[in-house]
Amino acid sequence: MARQGGTRSAGAVRTALLAGATGLIGRALLPLLQASPSYRHTHVLVRRPMADAAPDEHTTIHLVDFAQLPALPAVDDVYVALGTTIKVAGSQAAFRAVDFDGVVNTARAAKAAGATRLAVVSALGADPRSAVFYNRVKGEMQDAIGALGFESVVIAQPSLLLGDRAAIGQPVRRGEVWAARLLAPAMGLVPRGVRPIAAQRVAAAMLAATLTGAPGVHVLSSGQMQG
Numbered sequence: 001m002a003r004q005g006g007t008r009s010a011g012a013v014r015t016a017l018l019a020g021a022t023g024l025i026g027r028a029l030l031p032l033l034q035a036s037p038s039y040r041h042t043h044v045l046v047r048r049p050m051a052d053a054a055p056d057e058h059t060t061i062h063l064v065d066f067a068q069l070p071a072l073p074a075v076d077d078v079y080v081a082l083g084t085t086i087k088v089a090g091s092q093a094a095f096r097a098v099d100f101d102g103v104v105n106t107a108r109a110a111k112a113a114g115a116t117r118l119a120v121v122s123a124l125g126a127d128p129r130s131a132v133f134y135n136r137v138k139g140e141m142q143d144a145i146g147a148l149g150f151e152s153v154v155i156a157q158p159s160l161l162l163g164d165r166a167a168i169g170q171p172v173r174r175g176e177v178w179a180a181r182l183l184a185p186a187m188g189l190v191p192r193g194v195r196p197i198a199a200q201r202v203a204a205a206m207l208a209a210t211l212t213g214a215p216g217v218h219v220l221s222s223g224q225m226q227g
Contacts, residue, residue: 014038015074017115019045019066019106020081024161025121028203029079034059038211043073045106066102069109077117077210078110092133100141107145119154119210120145121202124194124222126157146217154209159222160196194222201225 016039020026033042044050044061064070066082082102089095107118126138142155205225209218 013040014076015040016042017045017072017075017078017110017113018042018081019079019102020083020121021046022048022050023081023083024199025156025158025202025206026079026081028200029081029206030059032203032207033079036207036211039077043075045069045072066105067097069105072109072113074114075110076115078107078115078119079206079210080106080118080120082106083121086134095134096137100137100144103141104144104148107148107150111148111150116151117154117210117213118145118148118150118152119156119206121206122155122157124157124159152210152213152215153217154206154220155217156202156206156220156225157222158197158202158225159194161202162196162198195226197222197226201227 016033016036018026018029018033021030021044030042030044033039040058042059044059045064045066046061047064047066049063050061060073080103082098084095084098086092086095089098103120107120110118120141122142123135123138125132125135126142127135128139128143130136130139145155146153202225205220205227209220
């Protein structure tokens with residue numbers, strides 16, 4: 001995979017791991033990691049081959065089963081952008097297998113490989129006590145990764161994502177499409193906290209927050225990530 005933009009510093013000493021590079025946010029994150037002067041190498045974990053990807057000297061693609069991850073290469077920072085929908089997954093159990101088990105398994109395996117910083121994509125409304133299954137699973141995931149012992153954790157909670165899912169081979173999410181269309185004429189009047197947000201903004205905010213290395217667990221609200 002060709003590195004896009006930026007100049008990698010010869011003094012870069014950190015290694016990044018990205019899980020879920022085929023989704024909207026993961027696709028936006030990858031070139032940012034590749035271009036960042038803070039990283040000398042990026043390992044990418046994917047469930048299926050990336051048709052337009054070929055490893056280069058700064059990027060290694062690993063095809064894995066997130067339910068049974070192998071021992072991971074040594075890494076410093078891990079970015080987890082795994083996610084699906086109940087409709088795509090086919091059932092609540094299958095959804096949970098990705099959005100809870102896959103995320104937590106990856107974070108745990110990365111910590112065993114030396115990672116001290118974690119950034120993860122959650123969702124607006126995530127709450128382990130929510131009556132809404134989707135929000136409850138996201139909230140339970142947040143609690144689980146927060147208990148793994150990372151020095152620094154960044155949790156991104158975006159609102160509806162803006163991006164071309166069809167272009168990356170993902171099913172179009174009608175809720176996102178209709179929300180974007182209906183709100184477009186009055187987007188400036190929609191509160192920042194619930195306004196649809198571009199995947200690129202989420203990716204950039206996650207990277208910036210992770211590189212600060214601030215200790216503890218930090219939540220990035222959708223409004224904060226709007227810039």
